[in-house]
Amino acid sequence: MQNLILVGPMGAGKSTIGRLLAKELRLPFKDSDKEIEQRTGASIPLIFDVEGEGGFREREHAAIADLCLLNGVVLATGGGAVLQEDNRRALRSGGQVVYLCTSVDQQLERTSRDRNRPLLQAADPRAVLETLMAVRDPLYREIADIVVETDERPPRLVVMEILERLQALRHRESRDGTALS
């Protein structure tokens, strides 16, 4: 069975929605950020402190490569997992990719309460999020099978929409497959 892979920016809800989706589908849940922390034995802020973003991205690359080889899991990725082309290829072939789309306003609101995102420990987090979004939005879209809006929608509704949209996609794919054969 294919994996279900969630991509999107910080605060899109990948970890929150991934966990709920996995519960709903009775599938194991994996989170690449958690996997990196477990493998390293250190928190993400500490990895950034000691090794810089480059060190973190190397660890992320290794974790994504391994996690994408699993079968039948829901995988939440880190916000920057789409930056490396290798990662995008692995994510693409690792399963169905869901882009959780979120405005910068909502991202700010959802991330302002915790300090676990080193890239946002900046004087102007809004400017950081806007810059990241300009670079990354096309990359999320490049690999997404479906794009789901999460603004003004509680996590449970987002989960329902993902399930409905994936079902519609499967119907369409099987219909088109039948039409071609």
Ligand SMILES: Nc1ncnc2c1ncn2[C@@H]1O[C@H](COP(=O)(O)OP(=O)(O)OP(=O)(O)O)[C@@H](O)[C@H]1O
């Ligand atoms: N649809 C939603 N509506 C309201 N709040 C939400 C929604 N989705 C997530 N949140 C809240 O936003 C915060 C950030 O969510 P979460 O950690 O799941 O984001 P993430 O996409 O995994 O971020 P990161 O890329 O940094 O790991 C959490 O406090 C979560 O409860």
Ligand SMILES: O=C(O)C1=C[C@@H](O)[C@@H](O)[C@H](O)C1
């Ligand atoms: O958007 C990003 O680059 C990041 C998002 C988080 O999920 C973590 O992977 C880390 O804080 C970096």
Ligand SMILES: [Mg+2]
């Ligand atoms: Mg997360």
